[in-house]
Amino acid sequence: MDAILSHLVERLNHLRTQEDFEAFLRGAAEDMGFDMFAYAGGRLAADRVAARTVFQRPPITMSSFPSEWLTHYADEGYFKDDYVVVQSLRAILPEQWHAERGVREIRPRQAQIMREAIDAGLRRGFFVPIHGPANDFGLLNVICHEAETEFSKIVERYKHELHVLAVHFHDAVQKRLPASAGRGARLQLTERESEILRWTAVGKTSWEISEILHITERTVNFHVANSMRKLGVYSRTHAVAKSISLGLTQL
Amino acid sequence: MDAILSHLVERLNHLRTQEDFEAFLRGAAEDMGFDMFAYAGGRLAADRVAARTVFQRPPITMSSFPSEWLTHYADEGYFKDDYVVVQSLRAILPEQWHAERGVREIRPRQAQIMREAIDAGLRRGFFVPIHGPANDFGLLNVICHEAETEFSKIVERYKHELHVLAVHFHDAVQKRLPASAGRGARLQLTERESEILRWTAVGKTSWEISEILHITERTVNFHVANSMRKLGVYSRTHAVAKSISLGLTQL
DNA sequence: CAACTAGCTGTCAGTTCTGACAGGGGGCCT
DNA sequence: AGGCCCCCTGTCAGAACTGACAGCTAGTTG
CATH class of the missing domain: 3.30.450.80 (Transcription factor LuxR-like, autoinducer-binding domain)
Known part of the structure; x- marks a missing residue:
């Protein structure tokens, strides 16, 4: 054998x-x-x-x-x-x-x-x-x-x-054969977006994340909104679940 | 061999x-x-x-x-x-x-x-x-x-x-050797709780879930709150992420 | 240079969530 | 019967989120 x-x-x-x-x-x-x-x-x-x-x-x-x-x-x-x-x-x-x-x-x-x-x-x-x-x-x-x-x-x-x-x-x-089944039009989150999603996933609010990353709360919401748009969802919770499932929120 | x-x-x-x-x-x-x-x-x-x-x-x-x-x-x-x-x-x-x-x-x-x-x-x-x-x-x-x-x-x-x-x-x-590493005090979500978390994970609001399950919005929030308490978190998003990671929200 | 991208910031109205106050009904076990 | 657990429901104030308006900088690329 x-x-x-x-x-x-x-x-x-x-x-x-x-x-x-x-x-x-x-x-x-x-x-x-x-x-x-x-x-x-x-x-x-x-x-x-x-x-x-x-x-x-x-x-x-x-x-x-x-x-x-x-x-x-x-x-x-x-x-x-x-x-x-x-x-x-x-x-x-x-x-x-x-x-x-x-x-x-x-x-x-x-x-x-x-x-x-x-x-x-x-x-x-x-x-x-x-x-x-x-x-x-x-x-x-x-x-x-x-x-x-x-x-x-x-x-x-x-x-x-x-x-x-x-x-x-x-x-x-x-x-x-990665592209193979292709037709993915694979979406991609920017570094900032996935970073913020990771913090969101562990329960941080926009304000808390703004403190962590030293940016304004508005900016956090901006990135979250962009993530949601890219993922085609209408709530953070869904965005987090989906990005985890897609393996985008790495590890 | x-x-x-x-x-x-x-x-x-x-x-x-x-x-x-x-x-x-x-x-x-x-x-x-x-x-x-x-x-x-x-x-x-x-x-x-x-x-x-x-x-x-x-x-x-x-x-x-x-x-x-x-x-x-x-x-x-x-x-x-x-x-x-x-x-x-x-x-x-x-x-x-x-x-x-x-x-x-x-x-x-x-x-x-x-x-x-x-x-x-x-x-x-x-x-x-x-x-x-x-x-x-x-x-x-x-x-x-x-x-x-x-x-x-x-x-x-x-x-x-x-x-x-x-x-x-x-x-x-x-x-x-399941209990082995034990000391888990493994938490468990009720059927209703994980059901509602699953819907939450795909972006449904409390109101939408209440329509789906034919219960009031209040009850949905009640179960979500219980889930969050059990999981020791303070937001739905975190609850969903954590329950997924714990394998509670089955696959 | 123009176009594009990523990142950042402001305001505001409307929606949703969160946590606290309440309560009732049914089933199971001792 | 009393105690638990699960399920269900109501109200309400304050916090958080969402989506729309708007505009800024810096770097890359054609």
């Missing part, structure tokens, strides 16, 4: 385009005996109250799933209810899943998704959650058509390799 | 006490040829503006570092400036470090820490950052006294195993 894994990780350094990465993943999954794969990675949105989306912006995705399934999946907004996704969002360890066996605490909608997944040929698989700093998140899901016993054997054999590989893969993809 | 790794991961399931885990880590590190180890894991504080601490509460720690170094390290508050820690907080991949070689973009204080680390016998090592959902964070650092070439050989051989092991270790520790 060791040699193979190191070789794979090494190869990651030479990949450049989305197609490179996709081909790489396809090859690796096949070599291990998996029949399909899917990867999604990006930055999580933190304000998911009535969230329709999980990611801030469309994540970078690669998969060999049937296109009808992907379309259906996207149309129905399955992503945020999919058991594999939900579990990945709150777990740190990889895990295997079986659509047929169901899972404890599963909700009706999740069961529905599982049933439809089976029809699409996704019966069982193994997923690796990838968590990084500042809401960085990724998910690798590999599917196997084999019977359960054979599947378990494959998983037992490769789970650690897949784990390591997934993390390296995610890191490489997110570093190398 | 695979068998060994699987065996180690399997053994993690049987550990119960902090001493169990510490002995486990000591054994694993030694077997791989490392001379010392240190682990720290807990929940990150998100409001780290002028943060003196990195963790919300004292993290679970285990290490075989010299006690004088640990004391000195704690007294001086090195944790938040230590290159290994800083790097772990923003990286997703493990990495080796050499105190002597220094590092790009290193700050004076970091250099100072590195120099003192060398005196304490920490010359080079390998660290694994562990990121989880909801500000879950851990760090495993293993130290090697060998010369650089031998060290590199060891790292090359075991880095992936250490990576996998660290993640599993962290997960087991955090799940199994």
Whole structure:
């Protein structure tokens, strides 16, 4: 394993385009005996109250799933209810899943998704959650058509390799294909703005911040207002929550 | 190697006490040829503006570092400036470090820490950052006294195993020793309180929330006030930021 | 130089929040 | 039954925030 894994990780350094990465993943999954794969990675949105989306912006995705399934999946907004996704969002360890066996605490909608997944040929698989700093998140899901016993054997054999590989893969993809999912028109706060937001986040009033930074209260409000405008929100509280979720209020 | 790794991961399931885990880590590190180890894991504080601490509460720690170094390290508050820690907080991949070689973009204080680390016998090592959902964070650092070439050989051989092991270790520790670092007097928001905080986080005013939840504005303010009191803060904004950082306002 | 950016400051009307004074109802446990 | 907790509601004064009007300096870049 060791040699193979190191070789794979090494190869990651030479990949450049989305197609490179996709081909790489396809090859690796096949070599291990998996029949399909899917990867999604990006930055999580933190304000998911009535969230329709999980990611801030469309994540970078690669998969060999049937296109009808992907379309259906996207149309129905399955992503945020999919058991594999939900579990990945709150777990740190990889895990295997079986659509047929169901899972404890599963909700009706999740069961529905599982049933439809089976029809699409996704019966069982193994997923690796990838968590990084500042809401960085990724998910690798590999599917196997084999019977359960054979599947378990494959998983037992490769789970650690897949784990390591997934993390390296995610890191490489997110570093190398940054503009990719693009269309970000990424907003940026000035130094002053994020500085003031940080103080706001710990409960300082405008007047207090003005004392801290040796500027007038008016100026503090000016910067706060600019931050709010940039973030497209109408209250400091929302601005702080959003900038944290966007990773703009650094650390 | 695979068998060994699987065996180690399997053994993690049987550990119960902090001493169990510490002995486990000591054994694993030694077997791989490392001379010392240190682990720290807990929940990150998100409001780290002028943060003196990195963790919300004292993290679970285990290490075989010299006690004088640990004391000195704690007294001086090195944790938040230590290159290994800083790097772990923003990286997703493990990495080796050499105190002597220094590092790009290193700050004076970091250099100072590195120099003192060398005196304490920490010359080079390998660290694994562990990121989880909801500000879950851990760090495993293993130290090697060998010369650089031998060290590199060891790292090359075991880095992936250490990576996998660290993640599993962290997960087991955090799940199994929850009350441990204890003394949390962990505060808890009621269902209503966190529900209202979530709406507040996305910029809703009290009046709007009252419409959404079909209660009076007064009641919304009542719950917000209770949340603020529990969190020990004096503004909604701070309450939202803090509850997010504490993982109370779920993801 | 003109245009642009980041930072800074002033006033003011209207809205929102905060913390204090009150109170009632339902459920759970001893 | 009494004690707690959670949920809900009312009023009110003072503080804080928001968005609009306005204008200043300094540095960078085409």
